[in-house]
Amino acid sequence: MKFFKILSLFAMPFVMAQQGTRFVYQATLTPDSTNVEKKTELAYLDTDGKKSVFYAENAMKRDSLMERMRTTQNFNREQMQSLRSNLQFTIEKDLTNQSLIYKSRIGRDNYSYSETPTFDWKILPETVKIGDYQTQKAETKFGGRTWYAWFTQEIPLQDGPYKFSGLPGLIVKVQDERGDYSFDLMQTKKIAEIYQPLNRGQVIALPKSKYVEMEKKMQKDPASFFSAQRSSGGGRGPAGGGGGNRPGMDPKQIQEFQKRMEAEIKSKNNPIELK
Structure with a gap:
């Protein structure tokens, strides 16, 4: 050790x-x-x-x-x-x-x-x-x-x-x-004070069971998950977001982003909490 x-x-x-x-x-x-x-x-x-x-x-x-x-x-x-x-x-x-x-x-x-x-x-x-x-x-x-x-x-x-x-x-x-x-x-x-990491945007409070359920949905199908968030006006993602306040990306950029997301999710298959 x-x-x-x-x-x-x-x-x-x-x-x-x-x-x-x-x-x-x-x-x-x-x-x-x-x-x-x-x-x-x-x-x-x-x-x-x-x-x-x-x-x-x-x-x-x-x-x-x-x-x-x-x-x-x-x-x-x-x-x-x-x-x-x-x-x-x-x-x-x-x-x-x-x-x-x-x-x-x-x-x-x-x-x-x-x-x-x-x-x-x-x-x-x-x-x-x-x-x-x-x-x-x-x-x-x-x-x-x-x-x-x-x-x-x-x-x-x-x-x-x-x-x-x-x-x-x-x-x-x-x-x-x-x-x-x-x-x-x-x-x-x-230290002079306890540091508070920045939250970019609103923090949505959920029961832990709902949080885990949502995380699994995103891992299973990130493209559909991001699309649903975009439709509901959530976040500031690659295909627009923030309620339409920013221009979206073109389809090729969206596809590349989705591939990166899928690769990242695949590389995190051993979380600190297994259940």
Whole structure:
């Protein structure tokens, strides 16, 4: 098992910064089960001790780039493409009641669902020092996977990367049994405030079951799904959108877009939650 040296800007013992704290995790992912090559990127967990937001580092970079492009009126597609992430979601947690709001885009539109996930943690006797922290191992089943987490009571925060929470201390490392997904704490630092990723357009709240149903429809037939969204005036997609406020693309461009979508969906056949 590979552990990482954690860079900390805090003196021990840990004290939550008044403004906020950013925990920087390295996410190692295998989104495509047919391709053993793992994807690696950084993700941030921002918290003030009462609430937290988990999001990809590239989401912040894309937001910054978009703001700059709006100011300069100079859109660079290559720059935007270089900041694509395999973590295309934001998770906002209420740490008081361990509930969360999951936000992501399906097709042209932004959606969200509320969830209070149940983690039946089994705390194991195994301990190990990871970086500067003494950690203890725990096990749970979630989303069709068995997960192992290493948490530290030196940081008295019942939180962690992705949806994980509920242990008596911050989760320093968590990985699934198959090794498809892992999140490793790399650094902690003070921040002035919790970052809020930009939502381009309205966020439509749904029950989780409806969100999953809609996601499956898009994956099964992206062309029909996008067409239905366009007909209902949703989003700002390649064939127009935004209620007809922007000119559409020609049929060839639409066809190319659909092919890209189908290839992207096919390459993400191993989601973090299998069920």
